[in-house]
Amino acid sequence: MWSQSWPWWVGAFAVAVDLTIRVIAIIVVPRNRRPTAATAWLLAIYFIPYIGVLLFLLIGNPRLPRARRKKQDLINETIAEVTKDLHLGVSDIQMPESLASLVRMNQRLGALPLFGDNGAHLISEYQVSLDTMADAIREATEFVHVEFYILQSDASTDNFFRALEEVAARGVPVRVLLDHWANRWKPRYKQTIARLDAMGADWHLMLPVQPLKGRTQRPDLRNHRKLLVVDNEVAFLGSQNVTDSTYNLPKNIKRGLHWVDLMVRVDGPVVGSVNAVFLSDWYSETDDVPESVAFAPTESGSGDLDCQIVPSGPGFEAENNLRLFLGLLYAAKRKIMIVSPYFVPDEALLLAVSTACDRGLQVELFVSEEGDQAIVYHAQRSYYEALLRAGVRIWMYRKPYILHTKSLTIDDDVAVIGSSNMDMRSFGLNLEISMLVRGEEFVRELREVEDRYRSLSRELTLEEWMQQPLRSTVLDNLARLTSSLQ
Known part of the structure; x- marks a missing residue:
């Protein structure tokens, strides 16, 4: 039948193209890529060749465009030059060399130093967090810098937006960054942009995918950071977006889902580091740095905590957040507590967690009983058996709440809090901000x-987990494979 409808050479040409694609894929795909990610891409290209090749061309490069990476390099060089002799107020209590070496690594990779004499306090109530940020905004006299993955004007955030309107009316510059893809197709986007315009805020989309305007990159790269800076005096960062706890999504409202988050209010020299992250993103999106705003750490805050900001993302050469987490896990001596809504570890992180259990440490993981993202939820579940067998205690926050907090505590005096999940997306594809804190009171x-x-x-046991039906296991394992496509 083939010979009757097509010349023989058409079939030969198709076979030659197919073989050429497979050979090129073996050469191109594994280069500078994790073996698991390379294997997943090769499987996609071999089993669904045309779709696999198109997907690889579209999202196969996990880095930002070269011009954007050059901007990040310039920012790092500038910050490193300004801060090379700055180590304000670092605690006199002897720092273990294991932690000191991590601090040096963080500064080498992310440019920002460790500062002492900081105050930091947690805010765990969702609406209280929004209202506390609004109160801080109303005290502004110099500037307000707002950068959130999702920013929506709704009933829950009305006080936050009214605070911005009030200070803008007084002539205080209000600069706002929000992620393009995370907001553009969400409810209330047009109302939010209209409100920012009406108040006179200087706002910009982060990582926009606008090919007609010459702005393109891998479309699933995200700026996932959540931060607020007021006058270089106080800052907020953590896991919470500026939106209702349902994200105003009909599917969440129908299921009764509400997000549980954790923010931290900081004052002291480390506020300058949070502002430096904002200014780096502002420069990356606008090619401009406000003349009246500079990286200027204050002398001291309300506490004596040592804090270091660790930015990470595809603009950096290394996975800054992953390396910090790994270093802390191996440095731990007694106890490790991990809170992550999306825990999809790579081989190194899984090995570090299981090794901690083998060393006799208490290791606990907090996740949600119910998931809001099907693929990530099932990919995460695929690791539960290995974690439980290693000795990790898994706590599942009861539905219909989504535990969205991202934190890590080590022993009794070291913690990390910020926007970074412990999954391969946060390690390689998202721009994140994390804060390392040293201090027993925190x-x-x-x-x-x-x-x-x-x-x-409720605690998940190995006995319960082994009763999972086969269909769930199949879904979990398939999702685990797709999570490696980076």
Whole structure:
């Protein structure tokens, strides 16, 4: 039948093209890529060749465009030059070399140093967090810098937006960054943009995919950071977006889902580092740095905590957040507490967690009982058996709440809090901000939050997990394979 409808050479040409694609894929795909990611891409290209090749061309490059990466390099060089002799107020208590070496690594990779004499306090109530940020905004006299993955004007955030309107009316510059893809197709986008325009805010989309305007990159790269800076005096960062706890999505409202988040209010020299992250993103999106705003750490804050900001994302050469997490896990001596809504570890992170259990450490993981993203939810579940067998205690925050907090506590005096999940997306594809904190009082405060999460969760046991139906196991394993496509 083939010979009757097509010349023989058409078939030969098709076979030659297919073989050429497969050979080129073996050469191109594995280069500078994790073996798991390379294997997943090769499987996609071999089993669904045309679709696989198109997907690889579209999202196969996990890095930002070269011009954007050059901007990040310039920013890092500038910050490193300004801060090379700045180590304000670092605690006199002897720092273990294991932690000191991580601090040096963080500064080498992310440019920002460790500062002491900082105050930091957690805000675990969703609406209280929004209203506390609004109160801080109303105190502004110099500037307000707002950068959130999702920013929506709704009933829950009205006080936040009214605060912005009030300070803008007083002539205080209000600069706003929000992720393009995360907001453009969400409810209330047009109303939010209209409100920003009406107040006179200087706002820009982060990582826009606008080919007609010459702005393109891998479309699933995200600026996932959540931060607010007021006058270089106070800053907020953490896991919470500026939106209602349902994200105003009909599917969430129908299921009764509400997000549980954790923010931290900081004052002291580290605020300058948070502002430096904002200014780096502002420069990357606008090619401009406000003349009246500079990286200027204040002398001291309300506490004596040592804090270091760690930016990460596809603009950097290394996976800054992953390396920090790995270093802390191996440095831990007694206890590790992980809170992550999306825990999809790579081989290195899974090995670090299981090794901690083998060393006799107490290791606990807090996740949600119910997922809001099907693929990530099933990919995460695919690791539960290995984690439980290693000795990790898994706490599942009861539905219909989504535990969205991202934190890590080590022993009694070190913690990390920020926007970064412990999954391959946050390690390689998202721009994130994390804060390393050294101080027993802060860890005690975070332990209280962990205790509350534990009281609202149920523990998953290996016996229960092994009763999962076969269809769930198949879905989990398929999702695990797709999670490697980076």
